[in-house]
Amino acid sequence: MEFTLPTDPTFSDAATIARVHANPGFGVHFTDHMSRVEWTADQGWHDAAVVPYGPIQLDPAAAVLHYAQEIFEGMKAYRHGDGSVWTFRPEANAARYARSATRLQLPVLPAADFLASIEALVRLDERWVPAVLDGRSDDEGVDDGRCEQGHSGGGQGEQSLYLRPFMFAREAYLGVRAARSVTHLVIASPVGPYFPGGVEPVDIWLEDEFSRAAPGGTGAAKCGGNYAASLQAQAKAAEHGCSQVLFLDAVEHRWLEELGGMNIVLVSADGELVTPETSGTILEGVTRSSVLQVGRDLGLTPVERPVAWAEVVAGVEAGRFTEIFACGTAAVITPIRAIRSNGGELVVPGSGEVSLRIRERLVDIQYGRAEDTHGWLYRLA
Numbered sequence: 001m002e003f004t005l006p007t008d009p010t011f012s013d014a015a016t017i018a019r020v021h022a023n024p025g026f027g028v029h030f031t032d033h034m035s036r037v038e039w040t041a042d043q044g045w046h047d048a049a050v051v052p053y054g055p056i057q058l059d060p061a062a063a064v065l066h067y068a069q070e071i072f073e074g075m076k077a078y079r080h081g082d083g084s085v086w087t088f089r090p091e092a093n094a095a096r097y098a099r100s101a102t103r104l105q106l107p108v109l110p111a112a113d114f115l116a117s118i119e120a121l122v123r124l125d126e127r128w129v130p131a132v133l134d135g136r137s138d139d140e141g142v143d144d145g146r147c148e149q150g151h152s153g154g155g156q157g158e159q160s161l162y163l164r165p166f167m168f169a170r171e172a173y174l175g176v177r178a179a180r181s182v183t184h185l186v187i188a189s190p191v192g193p194y195f196p197g198g199v200e201p202v203d204i205w206l207e208d209e210f211s212r213a214a215p216g217g218t219g220a221a222k223c224g225g226n227y228a229a230s231l232q233a234q235a236k237a238a239e240h241g242c243s244q245v246l247f248l249d250a251v252e253h254r255w256l257e258e259l260g261g262m263n264i265v266l267v268s269a270d271g272e273l274v275t276p277e278t279s280g281t282i283l284e285g286v287t288r289s290s291v292l293q294v295g296r297d298l299g300l301t302p303v304e305r306p307v308a309w310a311e312v313v314a315g316v317e318a319g320r321f322t323e324i325f326a327c328g329t330a331a332v333i334t335p336i337r338a339i340r341s342n343g344g345e346l347v348v349p350g351s352g353e354v355s356l357r358i359r360e361r362l363v364d365i366q367y368g369r370a371e372d373t374h375g376w377l378y379r380l381a
């Protein structure tokens with residue numbers, strides 16, 4: 001698939017981009033262009049182009065606005081020390097995008113075209129990929145004694161360009177069936193280090209009323225509807241002073257699943273990395289799979305199996321589980337300080353040392369500072 005480029009592209013001036021890079025936030029500022037491919041049942045995929053970023057025209061009857069036929073992906077472009085720009089395991093995102101599309105009755109965008117849509121955008125808007133700054137915050141003597149609680153790492157080495165491919169039903173039709181016209185877009189947003197002051201452990205809320213996904217549902221698909229369904233639980237978590245929700249299985253409310261947008265991993269005292277197995281209700285995170293592999297590289301033993309909440313409580317109290325963390329593209333690894341529930345607060349005692357070691361290795365691979373032994377990096381520019 002060849003992407004048509006604008007004949008006379010215009011860009012934000014360097015000062016504007018520098019100002020955004022200095023204080024990017026998350027998903028607030030967008031680059032000058034976006035990739036777009038249209039699909040219709042008659043023509044298939046067509047009209048691949050990189051166009052100026054801007055509002056899209058949608059008929060008020062567009063199916064996505066009524067029946068949420070939509071999927072998305074989340075990836076990052078990283079600038080390496082030599083100025084080159086790379087992304088991480090994009091083939092895995094392309095494959096997941098295809099699985100999500102199939103579940104939502106959207107057309108599958110072939111992996112090569114998915115990659116081309118990202119490459120074309122990042123190449124044109126390359127100036128928006130933040131430059132690497134020297135060193136990381138933990139090299140700069142930012143040490144106020146918090147390292148013992150597991151705060152360190154992260155910081156200034158971690159700015160990137162967040163990439164958001166998404167696909168939605170554009171057809172103006174209120175009947176309930178798969179749309180016959182669909183749009184795939186890629187937008188990009190510069191993001192700063194998720195933890196500017198060093199990695200901060202978070203408190204999470206164990207949700208015992210609302211479910212994120214049920215067997216046979218869309219839990220394994222990356223679709224907007226899953227997020228809409230998680231927002232009420234998220235609000236409840238905030239009321240309890242927690243930044244994230246931990247969902248249990250929808251049937252027995254007994255088994256760990258995942259957070260609203262991150263997978264969960266437990267570190268055991270005897271060197272296991274334990275994570276709930278994915279069996280249709282859990283999103284198969286690229287970070288999750290990478291964390292398990294990096295853990296193996298570091299001498300740990302990855303274990304994917306059902307994990308009961310009762311086992312977590314007993315295991316933490318007995319010192320068998322020493323660390324718990326969440327993982328996903330945005331924050332890579334977020335250590336969990338405590339899990340609150342109607343039953344009280346379970347404080348994870350560990351230093352976060354193993355979590356941070358895995359995090360650092362993964363981030364070093366992404367930024368080209370550690371050897372990419374698994375062939376995970378993909379050059380964009």
Ligand SMILES: *Cc1c(COP(=O)(O)O)cnc(C)c1O
Binds near residue numbers: 074222258259260327
């Ligand atoms: C995207 C997502 C994740 C994390 O996936 P990554 O590929 O690691 O970014 C986890 N859970 C849910 C529900 C998600 O949507």
